[in-house]
Amino acid sequence: MDCKYFGKCASCTLYDKTYEEQLEYKKQREKNRFSDFEIPNIEIIKSEEKHFRTRAEFRIWKNFDDENNPTISYAMNDFNKNSLEIDSCQIVSESIFNLMPKLLERIKNNEELKFKLFAVEFLNSTIDDMLVTLIYHKKLEESWLQEAKELEKELNIKIIGRSRKQKEVLSEDFINETLIIQDKPFYFQYKEGGFTQPNTNVNVKMIEWVLRNIEKSEKDLCELYCGGGNFTIPLSQKFNKVLATEISKTSIKSALTNCSLNNISNIDFIRMSAEEFVEALESKREFRRLKDIDLKMYNFDTIFVDPPRAGLDDTTRALSKQFETIIYISCNPETLHRDLKELTKTHKIINYALFDQFSYTEHIESGVILNKI
Ligand SMILES: C[S@@+](CC[C@H](N)C(=O)[O-])C[C@H]1O[C@@H](n2cnc3c(N)ncnc32)[C@H](O)[C@@H]1O
CATH class of the missing domain: 2.40.50.1070 (OB fold (Dihydrolipoamide Acetyltransferase, E2P))
Structure with a gap:
């Protein structure tokens, strides 16, 4: 990249490589890291080389x-x-x-x-x-x-x-955003302080990758760590009903707005940590926040998780194993690798992709779809 700070500014740590070289380096690193799993094919989703952070x-x-x-x-x-x-x-x-x-x-x-x-x-x-x-x-x-x-x-x-x-x-x-996903416009409001994916172009490609790789289901989707509904809203077309949870109040407000901006009525958003949600689903604790929602009405076959860098905690990992299909988006391959060790005891990796969302840094986003063995 023809940046005059390249090699000085610590935000781009892979400054000594061209775009293709830094991507190849991360691809090889992840190939080695995940070599203990049976992975059919690694799809690589590239970023623009410049002006990609929104x-x-x-x-x-x-x-x-x-x-x-x-x-x-x-x-x-x-x-x-x-x-x-x-x-x-x-x-x-x-x-x-x-x-x-x-x-x-x-x-x-x-x-x-x-x-x-x-x-x-x-x-x-x-x-x-x-x-x-x-x-x-x-x-x-x-x-x-x-x-x-x-x-x-x-x-x-x-x-x-x-x-x-x-x-x-x-x-x-x-701010208002319109994302064209599989040729269809989706409308979003991103609130200051709520989570947003930093590389919009790669974000659209991540959503399209998930949509491309899952079948339409008659059953329901359970989503944890849903943010402002970035994946939830486009994915809701593929399921009968969706139950999506997230810890941040700001993000849940955005998610509700985004739902009405897109005239979608088959999603319930709940402000709840993943850990609390596991307790609710297993009837270990009652929550006032769930008073209008009957969890028994859901007939889930798929779970979608996009956790922060720490990955899944023990209880969320155990919960995920109960679903037919697991869709896991990860911003940290180390914790993804740890979680897959457990998830592959019951599930098989069907799709795996690397999304170069954080170009010129050591970071990379991954997507994995698993089906019950
Ligand atoms: C990587 S972001 C993904 C958000 C969303 N999927 C997207 O694409 O914009 C992770 C989200 O998890 C939320 N989060 C962090 N810890 C959580 C927890 N323990 N339980 C539920 N949500 C949590 C954060 O607020 C953030 O919105």
């Missing part, structure tokens, strides 16, 4: 310009964890890339916006909605609000100001 976070670095006046720039860590001033980033979406210098220039020249600013987060959609969160070490007063509102109008973006125990939403705290 969310990004930068720190703000304070320094002095040529005339010794205090100024600011964006910063990331270098390989020694020192701050590295940067003026652009090649892996963020083109819209974030183009906005970064304009935003900084405007903030630099405005004391109210600049003072005690220490980080900036960008969240962008492919239909060009942009949310910028400015994070401060100061209380945000009316004078800040006025200046930030001007900035919002001028740059045609949505701004949120954050400080300790303070969140100022100037217009909206979400």
